[in-house]
Amino acid sequence: MGGRLEGKVCVITGAGGGMGREAAVVFTEEGASVCVADVALEAAEQTVALCREGAAFAFQVDVSDENAVRAMMAATAERFAGIDVLYNNAGISPDDDASVLDTSVEAWQRVQDVNAKGVFLCCKHGIPYLLERGGGSVINVASFVALLGAATSQISYTASKGAVLAMSRELGVQFAREGVRVNALCPGPVETPLLLNIYGSDPDAYERRRAHWPTGRLGKPRELVDAALFLASDESSFVNAATFVVDGGITAAYVTPA
Secondary structure: OOOOOOOOEEEEEOOOOHHHHHHHHHHHHOOOEEEEEEOOHHHHHHHHHHOOOOOEEEEEOOOOOHHHHHHHHHHHHHHHOOOOEEEEOOOOOOOOOOOOOOOOHHHHHHHHHHHHHHHHHHHHHHHHHHHHOOOEEEEEEOOHHHOOOOOOOOHHHHHHHHHHHHHHHHHHHHHHHHOEEEEEEEEOOEOOHHHHHHHHOOHHHHHHHHOOOOOOOOEOHHHHHHHHHHHHOHHHOOOOOOEEEEOOOHHHOOOOOO
């Protein structure tokens, strides 16, 4: 019996840990062949070791480097004879991201290069392979912060995720009649190394934010990956140019349970 992604070829960036690692493992279990891409090759190789044998390979990539992204797509297509799914998950949120009054131009640009330019480059060089297959699915990871404002600002990260959201809508509309669906996955706060590192050093900040979460907890990587699995599969064939929010209700909340 085949899985939900049987025969599909997927490129997952930022797959050396967190949601990306979880996605690589789940996607291969569901029958996909996966390019496990990450800026850290050793982390990507560790992910491959967790995947179904022979179903994944590691590729070191800086998604802000056009030549590297082009090479990643070509290597995947050569190995697996095409590409069906782009899961553009790589992203950063550096410690020096802060209020617009305090964020340096260098910090701003570093985040835009990975989070916005990186998605742009993966779409630019990945979508042509999907078109060759007669269609496919692009999952761009945005964030709930693209929909809500925060007084404790992380301006460059927020702006980059807003860019991903707008880009996904436009690409979804542009390529719909060619069989390529493009959706923005907008996670709420999730138990990833990125977020746990931020909150781990400041329990008060964690509690201050938790008060605004209807569920009172962080999401688990698998809960987001299951949403991505749906978007990657043919089950979501009429879901396109959508803001796919998986946040436990945060963006709907005015007052949360005490």
